[in-house]
Amino acid sequence: MNHLKRGFLSILPIVSGILPFGAVMGATFSDAQLPFWQALFMNVTLYSGAAQLATIELMKLKTAVFVVVGTGLIINIRFLLYSAALAPYMQKAPLWLRIFSSFTLTDQSYAAMSAHADSFETNEDAMRFYLGSALGMLFFWHTSTLIGFVFGNIAPASLNLDYAVPLSFVALMIPSLKTNNHKIVALVSSLLSLILYPMPLRTGLITTALLSIGVAWFLIGRRKKV
Amino acid sequence: MIEQNYFLTNTILMIIGTVCIRGSFIAFASRLKITPLTRELFTFIPAAILPAIFIPATFFHQGQLEMLAGKERFVVLLLCLGATYFVRNTLFCVGLGLSLLYALHALAS
Numbered sequence: 001m002n003h004l005k006r007g008f009l010s011i012l013p014i015v016s017g018i019l020p021f022g023a024v025m026g027a028t029f030s031d032a033q034l035p036f037w038q039a040l041f042m043n044v045t046l047y048s049g050a051a052q053l054a055t056i057e058l059m060k061l062k063t064a065v066f067v068v069v070g071t072g073l074i075i076n077i078r079f080l081l082y083s084a085a086l087a088p089y090m091q092k093a094p095l096w097l098r099i100f101s102s103f104t105l106t107d108q109s110y111a112a113m114s115a116h117a118d119s120f121e122t123n124e125d126a127m128r129f130y131l132g133s134a135l136g137m138l139f140f141w142h143t144s145t146l147i148g149f150v151f152g153n154i155a156p157a158s159l160n161l162d163y164a165v166p167l168s169f170v171a172l173m174i175p176s177l178k179t180n181n182h183k184i185v186a187l188v189s190s191l192l193s194l195i196l197y198p199m200p201l202r203t204g205l206i207t208t209a210l211l212s213i214g215v216a217w218f219l220i221g222r223r224k225k226v
Numbered sequence: 227m228i229e230q231n232y233f234l235t236n237t238i239l240m241i242i243g244t245v246c247i248r249g250s251f252i253a254f255a256s257r258l259k260i261t262p263l264t265r266e267l268f269t270f271i272p273a274a275i276l277p278a279i280f281i282p283a284t285f286f287h288q289g290q291l292e293m294l295a296g297k298e299r300f301v302v303l304l305l306c307l308g309a310t311y312f313v314r315n316t317l318f319c320v321g322l323g324l325s326l327l328y329a330l331h332a333l334a335s
Binding site for chain 2: 032102170176190
């Protein structure tokens with residue numbers, strides 16, 4: 001099977017998490033009484049569910065522009081790490097793919113790619129896989145957002161489908177825990193995320209990630225000394 | 227109702243910032259000299275950031291089951307973490323988690 005198709009199919013198991021999230025996004029656009037073209041513009045070009053949900057709520061309260069924009073960017077700053085992790089695969093990527101990736105990098109498409117990183121023989125394989133997973137995300141996200149915008153959040157609450165999002169991240173993280181050091185970093189990240197959760201403007205997320213990478217750096221350095 | 231110019235100002239500024247963030251390393255990938263140490267460090271990014279997304283999202287979620295202090299999502303997540311470590315299948319993890327949570331709620335009601 002080619003890597004583009006594998007990338008697209010890698011998104012299918014997490015669709016149950018994407019669909020309700022997208023439906024909530026669409027319903028939020030609708031509740032905020034945004035015209036369809038404005039909802040579409042934000043969804044296609046910003047393409048970041050968490051930041052969109054948070055900033056729509058702030059905009060409904062007429063919050064100052066710098067607070068709205070700052071909140072959105074702080075939530076999205078984690079993409080910096082994904083961008084860094086993708087960079088080694090993108091060194092010979094054509095310009096269009098780099099521009100495409102600059103608009104379409106998401107938690108899910110990155111996590112799907114990192115979970116399959118061992119199966120890529122060349123950077124081209126990795127790029128095709130990423131393109132497939134990003135296209136899969138685009139398709140399911142925009143479809144579910146459109147459904148949410150038109151019909152509201154139609155998923156029955158009793159199914160707890162929103163819970164599929166964290167579950168899919170668990171499954172996508174596990175293949176990346178290749179060594180004991182990776183497991184230690186995941187454990188540190190878990191504990192720090194709970195301690196730093198009360199930080200304002202959701203800065204706990206990026207602070208946890210950066211501190212955990214600092215721990216990884218320390219562990220790599222210590223192993224090299226030994 | 228969100229005023230149009232206000233919405234567009236906020237959205238366009240966020241788009242510019244987010245594209246810069248997403249494209250930061252990708253745009254200059256061909257010029258970056260990535261050492262083996264940096265490449266190894268990048269392999270830790272999923273372990274550093276994914277738990278920071280799903281652990282607080284489940285731990286701080288207020289559930290309905292008193293016997294688990296409203297932490298049924300967190301408990302189920304830990305069970306799925308253990309099971310998926312051996313099975314290594316995304317669909318299995320999502321299916322198991324949603325089924326367990328549904329069953330717990332059904333039993334409690």
